[in-house]
Amino acid sequence: MVPRAVQTPPPPAVADAGDEPQDARVVKEILHSVGLKEGDYEPAVVQQFLMLAYRYASGVLVNALAYADHAGRGASLEVDDVRLAIRSNATFLPQLSGRESTIEMARSRNIIPLPKYNTPLGSVSLPPDQDMLLRPNDQCLHHLKPRDNVEETKNEDDDEICNPEATCNNEGKKW
Numbered sequence: 001m002v003p004r005a006v007q008t009p010p011p012p013a014v015a016d017a018g019d020e021p022q023d024a025r026v027v028k029e030i031l032h033s034v035g036l037k038e039g040d041y042e043p044a045v046v047q048q049f050l051m052l053a054y055r056y057a058s059g060v061l062v063n064a065l066a067y068a069d070h071a072g073r074g075a076s077l078e079v080d081d082v083r084l085a086i087r088s089n090a091t092f093l094p095q096l097s098g099r100e101s102t103i104e105m106a107r108s109r110n111i112i113p114l115p116k117y118n119t120p121l122g123s124v125s126l127p128p129d130q131d132m133l134l135r136p137n138d139q140c141l142h143h144l145k146p147r148d149n150v151e152e153t154k155n156e157d158d159d160e161i162c163n164p165e166a167t168c169n170n171e172g173k174k175w
Contacts, residue, residue, distance in 0.1 A: 023050055060085045 027049045031041060061077075063085035068077050097105075119125040126132065 023053070027053075056089075060089060063088060 024046050027046045028038075030049075031045070060082065064077055064081040065075060067081045067084050068075065071081070
């Protein structure tokens with residue numbers, strides 16, 4: 001089963017508060033529960049949260065349908081398919097660490113002082129010579145030395161003996 005493209009929900013018609021969708025009311029209640037009042041956020045914030053929820057839920061359902069199809073059940077969804085789809089989405093999303101753990105990692109990393117470079121004022125500080133890639137590198141240049149003992153090989157096409165460093169087959173090409 002090929003997953004269907006995830007579509008964005010159609011924008012709700014502008015109406016008074018009594019006609020707003022239940023999902024919009026739920027998002028507003030979530031915003032109120034974290035301490036934001038009606039005037040503390042733009043109305044587009046509610047719409048953004050609705051689009052996020054729609055995309056996430058439809059993505060999970062598309063994955064769950066693919067898992068059900070792979071299990072041979074066609075379009076018959078089970079709870080395990082949805083749970084597996086949620087778990088697979090969670091494994092691909094990066095896990096953000098908390099503020100305290102980030103501060104602790106920064107403290108442990110900042111214990112090591114940076115190396116001090118003595119560069120004159122106004123000049124560009126460059127890394128040490130061993131770390132620079134701008135110096136000549138003898139390992140990249142390969143010079144072939146002529147061989148003293150040249151082995152003769154037999155050409156399969158013309159049944160003639162060819163020297164690998166000489167021209168063959170009268171085509172003027174070097175071997």
